[in-house]
Amino acid sequence: MRLNKYISETGLCSRRVADALIAEGRVTINGKPVELGQQVGEHDDVRVDGKPVIGRTRGAAHVTQRVYIALNKPVGITCTTERHIPGNIVDYINHPQRIFPIGRLDKDSEGLILLTSNGDIVNEILRSENNHEKEYIVTIDRPVTPQFLHGMSSGVRLPELGATTKKCRVEKISGNTFRIVLTQGLNRQIRRMCEAFGCKVRRLQRVRIDNIKLGALKSGYWRNLSEDELRELLPQRTVW
Structure with missing residues (x-):
């Protein structure tokens, strides 16, 4: 098995992050430095920053049960795996397995975010060309107009990102509140879009990612995704 895949399957990080760790010389196999693309066996001692990479079931043909979570993130929680940052999402959930967020929801925003121990699916969900929909309810500081x-x-x-956002669906809900459905995830995209029209966001809540809905999940609570939800979210995959 390729080393980056091995590391991602433990839930430590995604394959992309694993490649970065390898390139930085922070990964060893049996005490020796490694290279990108290197293979690893199930009995090899893999370490990152000197600490054993755990999570695989040694000598077995399967990986420890993978985790897929939907969290209703409260305002104030930061979507990072950096444990030294106060209010990080990993410590907030305190799950027994190593998990990490799929994408981001900024600290001042709330609502649905997915987390997993399976690094293999992260890029599939985040890739803009896969057109995964993300739906938000947004309240701004002035009335929503047709213009x-x-x-x-x-x-x-x-201009600050050097990009133009993709066309998207937007509809008014009430005076200062609207619904928006995006298929891309630029940094603080909705807030920046509103600022381009002289508006400030007062509340931003994500309520859906593709077929996964926030529903009645209370703020601060999480639930496991069902097999049916995973099949619809990633129809091309046979293993999750």
């Missing part, structure tokens, strides 16, 4: 809705849905130029 605002048209401008937001048509694509917004964000």
Whole structure:
């Protein structure tokens, strides 16, 4: 098995992050430095920063039961695996397995975020060309006008990111509140889009990622995804 896949299956990090750790010289096999693309056997001693990488079932043909979680993230929790950062999402959930968030939801936002111990699926969900939908309910500091809705849905130029947002679906819910469905995830995208129209976001809540809905899940609580939800979320995969 390739080393980056081995590390990702323990839940420590994604394959991309594993490649970065390997390139930085922070990974060893049986006490020796490794290279990108190196193979690893089930009886090898793999370590990151000198600490054993655990999580695989030694001598067995399967991996420890993988974890897939939907969390209703409260405002103030940071989507990072860096344990030294106060309010990090990993310590907040305190799951017995190593898990990490799929994508981000900024500290000032709330709502649905997925977490997993399976690094293999992260890129599949985050890749913009896969057009995974993310739905948000947003409240701004002024009334939602037809001009605002048209401008937001048509694509917004964000000079600070050097990008123009993809066309998206936007609809008014009430006076200052609207619903928006995105298929990309630029840094603080919705807040930046609103700022382009002179508006400030007062509340931002994600309520759906593809077929996974926030529903009645209370703020601060999480649940495991069902097999049916995983099959619909990742229809091309036979193993999760």
